[in-house]
Amino acid sequence: MALKLWAGRFSKEVDSKVNDFNSSISFDSRMYREDIEGSIAHATMLGEQGILSDGDAMQIIAGLKQILADIEAGTLAIDPQAEDIHTFVEGELTARIGDAGKRLHTGRSRNDQVALDLRLYLKKQVDLLYGETKALCEVVAKQADAYADTVMPGYTHLQRAQPxxxxxxxxxxxxxxxxxxxRLQDCKKRMDCSPLGCGALAGTTYPLNRERTADLLGLAAVARNSLDGVSDRDYALELCSALSILMMHLSRFSEEIILWCSWEFKFIELDDAYSTGSSIMPQKKNPDVAELVRGKAGRVYGDLMGLLTAMKGLPLAYNKDMQEDKEAVFDAVDTAHLCLTTFAPMLATMKVLPQNMRKAAAGGFINATDCADYLVSKGLPFRDAYKATGSLVARCIELGTTLEALPLEEYRAVCDRFDSDVYDFISLDTCVSQRKVLGGPAPENVKAQAQAMLERLKEGTAL
Structure with missing residues (x-):
């Protein structure tokens, strides 16, 4: 029978189904390194404070380091029958070094222990997620620089709008x-705090040095209130929220990639390594990666809502409901990792089809606003210019032509301020190149913005 840290109060064994229901080892075992790191810091501080003898502290630390080495070498398997990772590590330590191992938990509760483990684990994951998001952003900036002068239609309401x-x-x-x-940077700031020393909820009578354990663990602060320290899961919620927004962005981006890959658009073609075929239709090349990213966004939203719902009615301090935090936030983290590391190479290897973008831009009268602006440059009020251009578009539709091909006499029939220079004014290249306003699509702007983005990423100044 696996060790239970709370067994002293009870006179009979818990039902086996309750054991399974109560157990968290199947998912919190991934925090074995953080649990051991936290215990090493705790034991170090206990020795320095004279709460443990130097001999016991040294024996505990050496035993914990060996357990970590054995787990990572694959010579020690984590017992799936253990209640949680904390119980497993302490039980293994005690089996190896005897009574000294039983002293590790002095001045500590599983409540502050698990809160610490989760913060340490998620802090590392934020760094990984930051690096993966940064790598994707770099791909986007480099592709933007490469296609700074590739004209395409911009859309509103999924209707061609402006070049x-x-x-x-x-x-x-x-x-x-x-x-x-x-958001990831900001989330990490509030995660970077040690709850160790908060105990079950009311701290402890032992003279712990909480700042010392925080320092040993590389944490910037300590929880200022022991109740809050063990019952706070804002950092997990905040990470799930940040990842939900990130996944929303990836989902919207995926939707455009899916549209662009279709024969109706055909603006890009995904590399074969990031596409799949059909079991029955041999001509198909499906953007399954983008579709899965789009679908997985809902999964991360569910993780956020599940955790919010689990926390919403809880009184202070710790409640067993809070065990539900880990599976939700772990799933959100895992899903985001998977999507980011797949999305970036998919985008880097896609084939862009500029001629199809240009062809789409040539239709749909997306230079109509520029035609109106031409009349404004000739002194006509914008509303009058807008109305005149609308009449010209209607005439083009009637004749089956475009503004670029419409004869000058048709222009003059609507407004006598039109002259032959209108054709240069409304050409797609002019329409784009003259949009030099800050943030606009002029190629020189785009190149400068892409380089500035790469520089910001290099410097780490995301915002």
């Missing part, structure tokens, strides 16, 4: 990813 460039469009996603990086 932009593919590089400019990609940079919009880059800006969203930069904000995601900022």
């Amino acid at each position: 932009i460039t593919f590089g400019h469009h990609l940079l919009a996603w880059g800006e969203m990813l930069l904000r995601d990086l900022g």
Whole structure:
């Protein structure tokens, strides 16, 4: 029978089904390193404070280090029958070094222990997620630079609206990813706090040095209130929230990739390594990676909502409901890792089809606003210019032509301020190149913005 840290109060064994229901080892075992690191810091501090003898402290630390080495070498398997990772580590330590191992838990509760483990684990995961998001943002910026002058239609309501460039469009996603990086940075600041020493809820009478354990673990602060220290899961909620927004961005980006891959658009073609086929239709090349990313966004939303719901009615301090925090946040983290590390190479290897983008931009009268602006430059009020251009579009539709091909006499029939220079004014290249306003799609802007984005990423100044 596996060790239970709370067994002294009870006169009979817990039902086996309750054991299974209560156990968290199946998912919290991934925190074995953080649990051991936290215990080493705790034992170090206990020895320094004279709460443990130097001999016991040294024996505990050496035993914990060996357990960690054995787990990572694969010579020690984590017992799936243990209640949780904390019980397993302490039980293994005691089996190896005897009574000294039983002294490790002095001045500590599983409540502050698990809160510490989760913070340490998630802090490392935030760093990994930051690096993966940064790598994706770099791909976006480099692709934007490469296609800074590739004209395409910009859309509103999924209707062709105004001419932009593919590089400019990609940079919009880059800006969203930069904000995601900022949220991850911000989330980590509030995660970087030690609850160790808060005990079950009321601290302890032992003269612990909480700042010392925080320092040993590389944490920037200690929880200022022992009740809050063991019952706070804001950092897990905040990470799930940041990842939900990130996944929303990836989902929207995926939707565009899926559209762009379709024969109706055919703006890009995904590399074979990031596409799949059909079991019955030999001509198919499906954007399954993008579709899965789009689908997995809902999964991360569910993790956030599940954790919010688990926490919403809990009184202070710790409640067993809070064991539900780990599976939710672990799943959100795992899903985001998987999506980010797949999305970046998919985007880096896609084939862009500029000629199809240009062809789409040539239709749909996306230079109509520029035609109206031409009349404004000739002194006509914008509303009058807008109405005149609308009449010209209607005439083009009637004749089956475009504004670029409409004869000058048709222009003059609507407004006598039109002259032959209108054709240069409304050409797609002019429409794009003259949009030099800060944040606009002029190729020189896009290149500068892409380089600035890469520089910010290099410097780590996401926001």
